[in-house]
Amino acid sequence: MADSAVPVISTGLQNIYITESKICRVDGENGKLYYRGYSIDTIARNSNYEEVAYLLIYGNLPKRQELEAFRQQLKNEREIPDSIVKLIKESANKADPMDVLRTAVSYLSIYDNETKDQSQESNIRKSIRLISKISSIVAAIGRIRDGFDYVHPDKSLGHTENFLYMLKGRRPAKEELVPVEMMYILQAEHSSNASTFSTIVTGSTLSDIYSAVTSGIATLKGPLHGGADEEALRMMYAIGKPENTEKYIEEALAGKQKIMGFGHRVYKAYDPRARIIKDYLLTLQNHASEEVRNLTKIALIAEKMMIDKLGKSHGIWPNVDFFAGPVYRSADIKLEMFTPMFAASRIAGWSAHMLEYWKDNKLIRPLEYYTGQLDLQYIPIDKR
Ligand SMILES: CC(C)(COP(=O)(O)OP(=O)(O)OC[C@H]1O[C@@H](n2cnc3c(N)ncnc32)[C@H](O)[C@@H]1OP(=O)(O)O)[C@@H](O)C(=O)NCCC(=O)NCCS
Numbered sequence: 269m270a271d272s273a274v275p276v277i278s279t280g281l282q283n284i285y286i287t288e289s290k291i292c293r294v295d296g297e298n299g300k301l302y303y304r305g306y307s308i309d310t311i312a313r314n315s316n317y318e319e320v321a322y323l324l325i326y327g328n329l330p331k332r333q334e335l336e337a338f339r340q341q342l343k344n345e346r347e348i349p350d351s352i353v354k355l356i357k358e359s360a361n362k363a364d365p366m367d368v369l370r371t372a373v374s375y376l377s378i379y380d381n382e383t384k385d386q387s388q389e390s391n392i393r394k395s396i397r398l399i400s401k402i403s404s405i406v407a408a409i410g411r412i413r414d415g416f417d418y419v420h421p422d423k424s425l426g427h428t429e430n431f432l433y434m435l436k437g438r439r440p441a442k443e444e445l446v447p448v449e450m451m452y453i454l455q456a457e458h459s460s461n462a463s464t465f466s467t468i469v470t471g472s473t474l475s476d477i478y479s480a481v482t483s484g485i486a487t488l489k490g491p492l493h494g495g496a497d498e499e500a501l502r503m504m505y506a507i508g509k510p511e512n513t514e515k516y517i518e519e520a521l522a523g524k525q526k527i528m529g530f531g532h533r534v535y536k537a538y539d540p541r542a543r544i545i546k547d548y549l550l551t552l553q554n555h556a557s558e559e560v561r562n563l564t565k566i567a568l569i570a571e572k573m574m575i576d577k578l579g580k581s582h583g584i585w586p587n588v589d590f591f592a593g594p595v596y597r598s599a600d601i602k603l604e605m606f607t608p609m610f611a612a613s614r615i616a617g618w619s620a621h622m623l624e625y626w627k628d629n630k631l632i633r634p635l636e637y638y639t640g641q642l643d644l645q646y647i648p649i650d651k652r
Pocket of ligand 1: 280
C-alpha cells in the first residue's frame with residue numbers, strides 16, 4: 269500500500285479474525301452456538317457448570333473421575349484472603365459491584381506465588397483458582413452489600429450451589445439453583461467477544477492471567493456488553509405495566525434509543541441462549557412471583573414488537589441479556605449482581621482462551637490510520 273492510500277478501516281474490528289480457535293463457534297447467521305463442538309442446547313439440557321468449565325479448559329468432556337478431581341480442585345480453592353473480604357467490606361456499599369470485583373481480582377494476584385509462572389500447567393492451576401475464587405468474591409460482594417457478614421464456603425456443595433449459599437447465607441432452594449446454574453452454563457463462553465478479546469490483548473503481552481482477567485472484567489462492565497442484562501431489566505421496571513410496553517418501545521425507537529437485550533455483532537438471528545432462557549421463563553409462570561409474571565408479560569410484548577419491527581428486516585433479535593433479568597429475579601437475585609455473576613461464569617471462557625492463545629502467542633498490535641497534521645512548528649508557551 270502506498271503511503272498516501274487510505275487503508276480499509278474496520279471500525280470495531282468488525283469481521284476481523286484475530287486467531288484460530290477450537291473453543292467456541294458462534295454461527296450468527298443460523299442462530300447456533302457450540303462449546304468445543306457441542307451445541308448449546310445439548311449442553312444446557314445435559315451438563316452442569318463444572319463440566320462445562322472442564323470442557324472449555326481441557327477441550328473434552330471429563331470422565332467421571334476426572335470431573336470429580338476437577339470439582340475437588342474447585343472446592344479446595346474457594347476460600348478468599350481476609351484482606352479481600354476487608355476490601356469488599358470497605359467498598360461494597362460505596363462502589364459499583366463490578367468495580368469491587370475488578371479490584372478484588374487484581375488484588376488476588378499478590379496472594380498467588382505462581383502469578384509469574386507462565387507454564388501451561390501453572391496457568392491451568394491459576395484458571396481453576398480464578399474460576400473458584402471469582403464466584404466466592406461475587407457472592408461476598410452481594411452478601412456484604414446486603415448488610416450481612418461474609419459466609420465461608422461449604423465444601424459439601426457444588427459450584428453454583430455454594431455460590432448461592434455464600435450469597436444468601438443458606439442452602440438455595442431448587443427454584444433458585446436451577447436458573448442460576450442455567451445462566452452460569454449459558455454465559456460461560458462466547459468466542460472473541462469484547463471482554464475475551466481484551467483478556468487476550470492483555471495476555472498477548474505475556475502479562476499474567478490475573479492482569480488479563482482484570483482487563484476482561486473491566487470490559488465486561490459496559491452496557492453494550494455484560495451490563496446489558498441489568499439495563500434490560502431497568503427498562504422493564506421503567507415500563508412498569510404490560511399495557512405501557514408498546515408506547516414505551518415506540519417512543520424509544522422513535523427517539524433512536526437502543527433497546528437493551530436486542531441486537532448482536534455476530535448473531536443476525538435469534539440468539540440460541542435467549543431462546544433457552546425464554547423457554548425456562550415460560551415454564552415458571554404458574555408458580556412465579558407477581559413481579560416475575562409482570563416482567564415476563566412486558567418482556568414478551570417488547571420481544572414481539574422488536575421482532576416485528578427490526579427482526580427479519582434489520583437482523584436485530586433478542587440476545588442472551590433480554591430474558592435474563594426476569595429469570596434472575598425468579599431466584600431473587602438483585603439486579604446489580606447480574607454482571608458480576610456473568611463474570612463469575614465467563615471466567616471459564618476467558619481462561620480457556622488465554623490457555624489456547626498462549627500456546628502460540630503473538631503480541632496483538634493493530635494499526636490506526638493517522639489523519640492528523642504533521643511537522644507542525646513548535647511555538648513557545650508564552651507565544652501561543
Ligand atoms: C450489541 C450491539 C452493540 C451490536 O451492535 P453493532 O454491531 O455495533 O451495531 P450498531 O450498534 O452499529 O447497530 C446497527 C444498527 O442497528 C441499530 N440497533 C442495534 N441494536 C439495537 C437495539 N438494541 N435497539 C435498537 N436499535 C438497535 C442501531 O441503532 C444501528 O442503526 P442505524 O444503522 O440506523 O444507526 C448493539 O446491537 C447494541 O447496542 N445492543 C444493545 C446492547 C446489548 O443488548 N448488548 C448485549 C449484547 S450480547
